Amino acid sequence: MTSGPARFALASPENRPLLDVQDVGIAFGGLKAVNGFSLQLPERSLYGLIGPNGAGKTTVFNLLTGVYRPDRGGIRLARHDLTGRKPHEITLAGVARTFQNIRLFGEMSVLDNVRLAAQLRRSVGALSTFFRGPRFHRCEADLRDRALELLDVMELRGDADAPARSLSYGHQRRLEIARALATRPKVLLLDEPAAGMNPQEKQSLAKLIESLPERFELSVLLIDHDMGLVMKVCRKITVLDHGEIIAVGPPDRIQNDPNVIAAYLGEPTPDA
Amino acid sequence: MADFVQTLETALAVGSLYALIALGYTMVYGILKFINFAHGDVVVLGAWISYTVAQWCLKRLAPADGPPLWLGPVVLACAMTVCGVLGFLIERLAYKPLRRAPRLNVLITAIGVSLLLQNVGQLDAVFGSSPVSMPALLPNPALVRMSFGGPGSSEVVIGLVDATIFVTAGLLMLALETIVYRTRLGAAMRAVSFNAETAALMGINANRIISFTFVTGSVLAAAAGFLYAMKYPGLNQPAHTIWVLLGLKAFVSAVIGGIGNVRGALLGGFVIAFVEQFGAFYISSNYRDVYVFALLIIILLIRPTGILGTPYREKV
Numbered sequence: 177m178t179s180g181p182a183r184f185a186l187a188s189p190e191n192r193p194l195l196d197v198q199d200v201g202i203a204f205g206g207l208k209a210v211n212g213f214s215l216q217l218p219e220r221s222l223y224g225l226i227g228p229n230g231a232g233k234t235t236v237f238n239l240l241t242g243v244y245r246p247d248r249g250g251i252r253l254a255r256h257d258l259t260g261r262k263p264h265e266i267t268l269a270g271v272a273r274t275f276q277n278i279r280l281f282g283e284m285s286v287l288d289n290v291r292l293a294a295q296l297r298r299s300v301g302a303l304s305t306f307f308r309g310p311r312f313h314r315c316e317a318d319l320r321d322r323a324l325e326l327l328d329v330m331e332l333r334g335d336a337d338a339p340a341r342s343l344s345y346g347h348q349r350r351l352e353i354a355r356a357l358a359t360r361p362k363v364l365l366l367d368e369p370a371a372g373m374n375p376q377e378k379q380s381l382a383k384l385i386e387s388l389p390e391r392f393e394l395s396v397l398l399i400d401h402d403m404g405l406v407m408k409v410c411r412k413i414t415v416l417d418h419g420e421i422i423a424v425g426p427p428d429r430i431q432n433d434p435n436v437i438a439a440y441l442g443e444p445t446p447d448a
Numbered sequence: 449m450a451d452f453v454q455t456l457e458t459a460l461a462v463g464s465l466y467a468l469i470a471l472g473y474t475m476v477y478g479i480l481k482f483i484n485f486a487h488g489d490v491v492v493l494g495a496w497i498s499y500t501v502a503q504w505c506l507k508r509l510a511p512a513d514g515p516p517l518w519l520g521p522v523v524l525a526c527a528m529t530v531c532g533v534l535g536f537l538i539e540r541l542a543y544k545p546l547r548r549a550p551r552l553n554v555l556i557t558a559i560g561v562s563l564l565l566q567n568v569g570q571l572d573a574v575f576g577s578s579p580v581s582m583p584a585l586l587p588n589p590a591l592v593r594m595s596f597g598g599p600g601s602s603e604v605v606i607g608l609v610d611a612t613i614f615v616t617a618g619l620l621m622l623a624l625e626t627i628v629y630r631t632r633l634g635a636a637m638r639a640v641s642f643n644a645e646t647a648a649l650m651g652i653n654a655n656r657i658i659s660f661t662f663v664t665g666s667v668l669a670a671a672a673g674f675l676y677a678m679k680y681p682g683l684n685q686p687a688h689t690i691w692v693l694l695g696l697k698a699f700v701s702a703v704i705g706g707i708g709n710v711r712g713a714l715l716g717g718f719v720i721a722f723v724e725q726f727g728a729f730y731i732s733s734n735y736r737d738v739y740v741f742a743l744l745i746i747i748l749l750i751r752p753t754g755i756l757g758t759p760y761r762e763k764v
Binding site for chain 2: 241242243262263264267268272273275279281282283284288291292293295296355359
C-alpha cells in the first residue's frame with residue numbers, strides 16, 4: 177500500500193510469479209493423487225483450478241498449505257521456499273485458504289473467528305496479556321477494527337456476535353473468506369466457495385472474488401464446480417484429471433479444449 | 449446444624465482441590481482427546497516436592513519460632529515450576545511422538561507414564577517408599593468460629609489452612625478462566641481443541657498450544673498437591689493407593705462436569721466433594737468412595753456427556 181508502482185516492480189519483477197509450484201507430486205499408497213503439478217500464479221491474478229470429481233484439486237490445496245508434504249517437487253512464494261513447511265508457517269508466509277467442507281469454529285462468535293485469524297501477525301508478550309497495558313488495549317482495538325472491517329466487506333457485520341454455526345450456509349462461506357483474509361495472505365485459495373449457494377448469492381460472490389486482488393493486494397486460486405463462475409472470474413485456468421494437468425489456458429480456450437470436454441463428458445464414441 | 453456447616457466447609461475445601469486437578473484432565477482432553485492418566489501423579493509429585501523443598505529450607509534456616517510466612521509461597525512456587533517443567537517434558541517425550549498414532553496407543557502410554565512416575569518417585573534416591581509428615585508451613589488459627597444454638601453446642605471452625613485453600617484455588621481457577629475465555633492465547637487454545645488442523649491453517653502453532661496446555665495443567669496440579677499436603681500433612685509414598693484414588697476422583701469430577709469443558713471441571717469437582725463428604729458424614733464414611741463412583745455411573749447413564757457437556761446427537 178505504501179510502496180509506489182516503481183518500487184513494487186523492483187521488488188517483484190514481472191517475469192517472476194508470486195506463487196511458483198514446480199512439478200509437485202504426492203502418492204497415497206499406489207494412488208498418484210497429484211502427479212507433476214506445476215503452476216505459476218502472477219501477482220494480483222485470478223486463477224482457476226478445475227477438474228472432474230476426484231481429480232486432485234483439493235489435494236493440490238492441501239499440498240500448497242502444508243497439510244500434506246509433497247513427495248517431490250517444490251513450492252515457492254516470492255522469495256520463501258514453502259516446500260515441506262508446516263501449515264502454520266505457510267499461513268504466516270502468506271497463503272490462506274477456505275475449505276470445501278466449511279470448517280469454522282462453530283461455537284465462537286463470527287467476530288471471534290475473524291479476530292483469531294487476524295491476531296496471527298500481532299504478537300503480544302505474555303506479560304502485556306496479563307497486565308493489559310495501553311499497548312495491549314490499542315492492539316486489541318486494532319484487531320477488532322480490522323475484523324469488523326472484513327465483516328463489512330463480506331456483509332456479515334450484522335451477525336458479528338452470533339455464533340458462527342448459526343449462520344446460513346452462504347454466509348458461513350463468506351465468513352470463511354473473511355477469516356482467510358484476516359491472516360493478510362498474498363495468495364488466497366478458495367475451495368468451492370460457491371457450493372450450496374443460490375444463483376443470486378453466486379453472482380454477488382463472483383463480484384466479490386473479482387474485487388479481491390486489487391482490494392487486498394493478493395492473488396486468488398479458485399476451485400469450483402460452477403463452470404460459469406470460474407470462466408467468468410478467472411483469467412487463466414488449469415484443468416486437472418486423475419491428478420495430472422490436462423490443459424492450461426484462458427477460459428475460452430479451455431472451454432473448447434477437446435481433452436477437457438472428454439474428461440468431463442467421457443470419451444466421444446468413435447462413430448466418425 | 450453445626451455438623452452440616454462443618455461438612456459443607458470441608459466439602460468446599462476438598463472440592464477446590466478436586467477442581468484444580470480436574471482442570472488438568474479436562475484441558476488435555478479438550479485439546480488432544482485423550483485422558484492423561486499421568487496427571488494424578490503430577491499432583492503427587494507436587495506434594496512431595498513441596499515436602500522436600502520445605503524440609504530443606506527448614507533445615508537450613510532452623511527458625512526458632514516456626515517457619516516464616518514467606519516459606520509457603522516459595523515452596524508453592526518451587527513445586528509449580530518443577531511440575532510445569534515436568535509436564536512439558538512428559539508431553540514432549542511421551543505423547544508428542546504419538547501425535548499421529550491411534551488414541552488407544554496414547555492412552556496406554558499415559559498409563560505407562562503414570563506407573564513410571566509412581567515407581568521412580570518411590571526410589572530411595574528420589575522420595576523413598578515410606579510416608580512422611582509435611583511440616584506445617586502455616587499456623588492454623590481459627591479464622592471464623594460459628595456456633596449454632598446455645599452455649600455448649602458444637603462450633604464450626606474455619607481455619608487458616610482451609611481459607612488458604614479456598615483463596616489459592618479460587619485465584620488459580622479465575623486466572624485459568626480468564627486465560628481460556630478472555631485472551632488470545634485462550635482463543636487459540638479453543639481453536640486447537642475445536643480442530644487442530646484448521647487452527648494451524650489460521651497460523652496457530654498447535655504444538656506450542658499443546659505444550660502450554662500441559663504446562664498449565666501441571667502447574668495447577670502442583671498447586672493442588674501443595675494445598676493437599678497442607679490440609680493432610682501425612683504424606684503417603686508416591687505409589688500409595690490413596691493418591692491413585694485422589695487422581696481418579698478428580699478425573700471423575702472432570703467426566704461428571706463434562707470432559708473437555710473448563711467450567712464443567714470446576715462444577716464436577718465440587719459436586720464430587722459434596723457427595724463424598726455428605727455421604728461420609730450422614731450415611732457411612734466406610735463407603736465414601738462408593739458414593740463418588742455410584743454418582744459417576746448414574747451420570748453416565750442419564751447424561752453421558754456430563755452436566756455441562758454438549759449432548760451428542762447421533763446423525764443417521
